[in-house]
Amino acid sequence: MISYKRYMSKDGDYVASIVAKYSLKFLEDRSIISFAGGLPDPATFPVDDLKRIAVEVIEKHGCDALQYMPSRGVSTYVRELVDFLYRARGIRVDADNVIVTTGSQQAIDIIARMYVDEGVYIAVEEPTYVAALNAFRARKPRFIGVPIDDFGMRTDALEDKLRRLRSEANRINLLYTVPTAQNPSGVTLSVDRRKHLIELANEFDFLIVEDDAYGLMIFDEGASPPPLFCMDRSGRVIYVGSLSKVLTPGMRLGHIVAPREVIESLEPFKQIADLHTPSITQHIAAVALRERIIERSMPRIRSVYRMKRDAMLRAIQEHIVETAWWTRPIGGMFIWIKLNTRVDTERLLPKAYSRGVIYVPGRGFYHNEDGFDTMRLNFTYPSIDQIEEGIERLSRVIMEELCR
Amino acid sequence: MISYKRYMSKDGDYVASIVAKYSLKFLEDRSIISFAGGLPDPATFPVDDLKRIAVEVIEKHGCDALQYMPSRGVSTYVRELVDFLYRARGIRVDADNVIVTTGSQQAIDIIARMYVDEGVYIAVEEPTYVAALNAFRARKPRFIGVPIDDFGMRTDALEDKLRRLRSEANRINLLYTVPTAQNPSGVTLSVDRRKHLIELANEFDFLIVEDDAYGLMIFDEGASPPPLFCMDRSGRVIYVGSLSKVLTPGMRLGHIVAPREVIESLEPFKQIADLHTPSITQHIAAVALRERIIERSMPRIRSVYRMKRDAMLRAIQEHIVETAWWTRPIGGMFIWIKLNTRVDTERLLPKAYSRGVIYVPGRGFYHNEDGFDTMRLNFTYPSIDQIEEGIERLSRVIMEELCR
Incomplete structure (x- = not known):
């Protein structure tokens, strides 16, 4: 057999190694308690409604629902989406401002292909969403990391870094953020920092990619600030959304909302990527x-999810070592723990696994492989009993490691 | 408002201009006869079966069918696909040799990202499938064009070009071909040329991407040679397939079949592209x-389709100018006409449109914008009456242009 590596593009070789290293492994061994996945609770899927709608869609729109469709999306779905974005997120746009993508992952990928070149500076949160990081990595940019605290990205730290870059006659072209109930950390960017971030975008001349995957999954009434897209007046925000967390992930329905000119320029990449997102799922989602x-x-x-989050926070409070810092998310799917000890969470994982509990070590969420003592815990998929038992198991593994 | 062009990557800027220029516009004005699209006849969709199966799938596998799934594909679907590939195309592989993609367009795109670098030589047919061409163009390779005749790609011409390249110490890394009932030309590569092509791949050391989108849509019994994938012994063929033409395009189900090592290296790009192909459509297709x-x-x-193809061939024979060359496809969706006159089919299109008939000018199917006197005609979507009327209208427009 021939060696295929010889034929690989430079990008291909690079991406294969970096992504394989940092992709999330969903170890779905039923005997262990998994805080590792990023899965919604399937009990939340509106199965009966979707079954009824699927029949209706194939019956009424059979041919359309199964035929090739325009790259930007099925027009009836785009219309419903525009209404929904206004009702649910206060986003007031026209159909011209929307492109439907195959999950928000594709949205991020085509934005990366359109706006990121090799060697260009882009800013991301530390930590940030690993699959977005991988899509950006494929473009080989230079990363500027922005630390987070309980109020989201530290825009003061961002400002410092932007000034330093400017003093070297450099700038970032784009900043990627998950401002609301972030993956992986669960933190939400405060209103003041949102304003500051938009000011910085104007002063230092960059685009903001706002990934609002969790914007609808807020458990605490009134706790969620408006999307950056709605606060911005200069057209610098490209909004990425998804129905994965609130309808079903398996339908893979994401979208980009942006100024018309941006949507027009992204359309060719959407065509290259998959011609169009499946039509049957768009028709079902429209209904x-x-x-x-x-x-x-x-x-x-x-x-x-509120109950599950509360159960996990209670268990952490009770069991996890007092040196640790953890987040108290207003929504989303994850709690983030920084142990603030010498424990390496990547090295700890096999031990945790042998005790029947797993998590995602935090390192993969850092562009620079930092965060050796951090971990991401998912609270949406496990049951409340599993959450309580799992955190107790985890605390014992950590304590043993500390007492060695 | 800001000017977004300033933020574009070099690739983005390039792709936006080139793809916008050559994307297929599906002008679906009902009053005109369209030979322009590439749409299957919706009367061929098994609507009742799919409705029944959709209900069954959501009922039995509701949660799985709507949940996140592995990037390579839903395992039950991959198993069924492996069986189907053997039954339908004689392709004997394991699940490890398959990755499910969101249409075959995504398959081509991730292969391009993995195996094509800027400046690298790749070979394509002249003409070739425009959306594949665009996916390759996004990687900025140098194209080597191989002319076609009634028996498909002229492998003798390819051999000449490969020798010339070798004499300059160059080589192609990859060749993309639609060997069976090609889009856009309809021609099928003969068995002898298939053998020759594989010999050349071995002698001149390149990979073959075989796009078998039309391999199952052969109307003439026994006319179709085996896939290149089955004839190759050296592992040089990466096979791309699709259910779009034989089940429904709206489900966007494509696949790559290749040696395990190739599939493994493509998986990270699939993750970057959209995490995974929608699960509900994979479950439906599995059943x-x-x-x-x-x-x-x-x-x-x-x-x-055989009747429609025959109707179009008869009408062309009767009406189209005798200097023209046209193809006689054994399957697929398209007939290709080269007028062999001074008529520019791009300039002719507005006139044809005003007479109530449209087609795709051939130029977009050439990597080098050649083929000014060619056009692609689709025979699967229009009715037989429309085919007869449309070809007559088209012939009149051509005659008028010639007699000016």
């Missing part, structure tokens, strides 16, 4: 949005 | 394959 399935199911989803 | 829906519906699809 689901029209019937307000998400609005009707969200109260229950929120209350289920 | 459709298990129930042999495609095998059961293909005889009817083939006979419908």
Whole structure:
């Protein structure tokens, strides 16, 4: 057999190594308690509604729902999405400002292909979403990391770094952020910092990619600030959204909302990427949005996840070492722990696994492989019993490691 | 407002201009006869079966069908696909040799990202599939064009070009071909040329990307040679397939079949591209394959398309100027006409449109914008009456242009 590595593009070789190293392994061994995945609780899926709608869609729109469609999206779905974005997130746009993507991952990937060149500076949170990081890595930019605290990205630290860059006659072209209930940390950017971030974008001339994957999954009434997209007046925010967390992830429906000119320029990359997102799922989602399935199911989803989050926070409070810092998310799917000890969470994982609990070591969420003592814990997928038992197991593994 | 062009990557700027220029515009004005699209006849979609299966899938596998899934594909679908590839195309592989993609467009895109670098030589047919060309263009390779005749790509011409390249100490890294019922030309590569092509791949050390989108849509019994993938012994062929033409395009189900090492290296790009292909459509297709829906519906699809192809060939024979060369496809969706006159088909299009008939000018299918006197005609979407009327209209427009 021939050696295929010889034929690889330089990008291909690089991406294969970096992504394989940092992709999330969903070890779904049923005997262990997994805080590792990023899965919604399937009990939250509106299965009966979707079944009924699927039949209706194939019956009424059979041919359209199964045929090739425009790259930007099925027009009835785009119309419903525009209405939904206004109702749910206060985003007021036209169909011209929207492109439907195959999950928000594709949105990030085509934005990276359009706006990131090799060697260009881009800024990301430390930590940030690993699959977005990988999409950006494929473009070989230079990363500027911005630390987080309980109020999200530290925009003061960002400002310092931007000034330093400017003094070297450099600038960032783009900043990627998950401002609300961030993956992996769960923190939410405060209103003041949102304003500051937009000011910085104007002063230092960069685009903001706002990944709002968790914007609808807020459990605490009134706790969520408006999207950056709504606060910005200069057209610097490219908004990325998704139905994965609030309808179902398996339908892979994401979207980009941006000024018309940006959408137009992204369309060719969407064509290259997959011509268009599957039409049948767009038709199903169009009906689901029209019937307000998400609005009707969200109260229950929120209350289920609120209980799980609270259970995990209580268990952490009770069991985890006092040196640790952890986040108290207002929504989303994750709690982030920084142990503030000499414990390496990557090295700890096999031990935790042998005791029947797993998590994602934090290092993969850092552009620079920092964060050796951090971990991401998912609270949406496990049951409350599993959460309590799992955190106790985890605390014992950590204590043993500290007492060695 | 700011000017977004300033933020574009060099690739982005390039791709936006080139793809916008050559993307297929599906002008779906109902009053005109369109030979322009590449759409299957929706009357061929197994609507009732898919409706029944969709219900069954959501009922039985609701949560799985709607949840996040592995990047390589839903395992039950991959298993059914492996069986189907053997039954339908004689391709004998394991699940390890398969990755599911969001349409075959995504397959081509991730292969391009993995195996094509800026400045690297790659070979394509002249003409070739425009959306593949665009995916390759995004990587900025140097194109080597290989002319076609009634028996497909002229491998003798390819050999000449490879020798010339070698004499300059150069080589191609990859060759992209649609060997069976090609888009856009409809021609099929003969068995002898298939053998020759594989010999050349070995002698001149390149990979072959075989796009078999139309391999199952052959109307003439026994006319179709085996896939290159099955003839190759050296592991040089990366096979790209799709259910778009034989089940439904709207489900966007494509796949790559290749040696395990190639699949492994492509997986990170699949993750970057969209994490995974929608799970619900994979579950539906798994049942459709298990129930042999495609095998059961293909005889009817083939006979419908055979009649349409024959009607178009008859009409062309009767009406189109005698200097023209046109193809006689054994399957697929397209007939290709080279007028062999001074008529520029791009300039002719507005006139044809005003007379109520449209087609795709051939130039977009050439890497070098050649083929000014060529056009692609689709025969699967229009009715037989429309085919006859449309070709007559087209011939009148051409005659008028010639007699000016």
